[in-house]
Amino acid sequence: MAGPGNILVTGGAGYIGSHMARYLIEKEEKPVVLDNLSTGYREFVPHDVPFFKGDLRNPQDVARLFQQFPIQYVMHFAAQSIVTESLEKPLEYYENNILGCLNLLKECVSHSVKGFIFSSTAAVYGEPEHIPIREESLLRPVNPYGQTKLVCECMLNDASRRFGLPVVSLRYFNAAGAHPSAEIGEKHPQETHLVPNIISSVLGVQKELCIFGDDYPTADGTCVRDFIYVCDLCEAHYLALGALREKKAAGIFNLGSGKGYSVKEIIRLAEKITQREIPVRVAVRRPGDPARLVADFSRAKKVLSWEPKADMRVMIETSWRFAGNDLESRRTQGKHMKEEDIKESL
Numbered sequence: 001m002a003g004p005g006n007i008l009v010t011g012g013a014g015y016i017g018s019h020m021a022r023y024l025i026e027k028e029e030k031p032v033v034l035d036n037l038s039t040g041y042r043e044f045v046p047h048d049v050p051f052f053k054g055d056l057r058n059p060q061d062v063a064r065l066f067q068q069f070p071i072q073y074v075m076h077f078a079a080q081s082i083v084t085e086s087l088e089k090p091l092e093y094y095e096n097n098i099l100g101c102l103n104l105l106k107e108c109v110s111h112s113v114k115g116f117i118f119s120s121t122a123a124v125y126g127e128p129e130h131i132p133i134r135e136e137s138l139l140r141p142v143n144p145y146g147q148t149k150l151v152c153e154c155m156l157n158d159a160s161r162r163f164g165l166p167v168v169s170l171r172y173f174n175a176a177g178a179h180p181s182a183e184i185g186e187k188h189p190q191e192t193h194l195v196p197n198i199i200s201s202v203l204g205v206q207k208e209l210c211i212f213g214d215d216y217p218t219a220d221g222t223c224v225r226d227f228i229y230v231c232d233l234c235e236a237h238y239l240a241l242g243a244l245r246e247k248k249a250a251g252i253f254n255l256g257s258g259k260g261y262s263v264k265e266i267i268r269l270a271e272k273i274t275q276r277e278i279p280v281r282v283a284v285r286r287p288g289d290p291a292r293l294v295a296d297f298s299r300a301k302k303v304l305s306w307e308p309k310a311d312m313r314v315m316i317e318t319s320w321r322f323a324g325n326d327l328e329s330r331r332t333q334g335k336h337m338k339e340e341d342i343k344e345s346l
């Protein structure tokens with residue numbers, strides 16, 4: 001890689017950010033990763049990508065980063081992103097997600113950054129009135145996580161209007177899957193997401209899978225979600241970067257597949273792919289879960305020429321391979337550890 005990084009990837013040691021850093025390297029771009037490693041993994045960042053350990057809540061860290069690197073474009077992934085956790089720790093979410101974005105935004109404005117791509121979420125819609133959800137739908141988040149992302153979108157819009165900073169906000173639906181190499185994937189200290197939890201049950205890392213509610217107003221009573229492959233998300237960011245470079249497009253885009261799968265459907269598909277039975281237990285509804293979220297991604301298709309390529313099977317297969325690989329490397333590293341300790345550390 002020639003020269004220092006000029007595309008900042010915040011949260012580049014985390015799930016989606018680490019896939020993005022790799023994607024940019026494959027495209028011969030020059031990313032630089034900032035991460036505070038609170039939930040990210042240093043080993044997820046490719047060796048040839050400059051790494052800056054820092055915290056966006058600390059303005060000095062952000063200022064130092066911009067002094068060290070000639071940053072022209074920003075992809076802002078760093079955030080806390082777990083709905084249930086946001087209900088338990090709302091102020092932490094406001095501080096981390098909003099203050100972090102604000103500090104970053106100020107520095108972007110003072111350095112006349114050429115474009116800002118923001119990781120937003122379907123959680124800004126709350127419980128939608130119409131499916132599939134369009135970008136103009138009502139914005140009524142039902143949890144602090146969604147609120148914080150909506151506030152950031154507003155800050156970015158206002159900064160864009162006043163200072164001419166070109167901004168793209170990408171509202172992801174349910175990101176899933178892992179890198180085809182199986183070297184990086186979804187791995188959180190305390191996993192709450194459906195696909196990795198299903199895989200943990202397949203691998204025997206967790207005893208059973210909890211289905212949170214089977215009394216929703218959906219065909220089989222379980223929640224319906226729109227899953228989107230992590231590498232398809234990366235492609236959307238790259239197309240957005242191209243659009244910003246050509247000064248062609250800015251704005252807000254839904255990123256989903258347009259297809260809804262119920263929790264039970266995903267479990268059945270995972271059983272078919274892995275050829276294993278998944279023990280399940282039905283539990284009460286999880287607070288803050290809307291019944292159905294399915295994207296209308298026609299704007300991203302029209303303006304960015306983006307279309308998801310991978311289907312649910314790819315997301316499950318790659319997640320399975322990544323989790324198996326990760327489990328294996330932990331076993332090899334910790335031969336002296338007891339099996340329960342390995343499970344604990346996952």
Ligand code: UFG
Nearest residue numbers: 081083121122123174192193194197210211212223286289
């Ligand atoms: N679920 C289970 N059992 C589990 C985990 C999840 O039944 O062990 C259910 C949930 O109740 C929900 C569905 O599976 O109905 C999907 O849950 P996830 O936790 O995988 O994802 P969420 O829909 O809660 O959240 C995701 C992202 C958020 C984003 C949101 C937008 O993690 O960042 O989608 O819809 F805001």
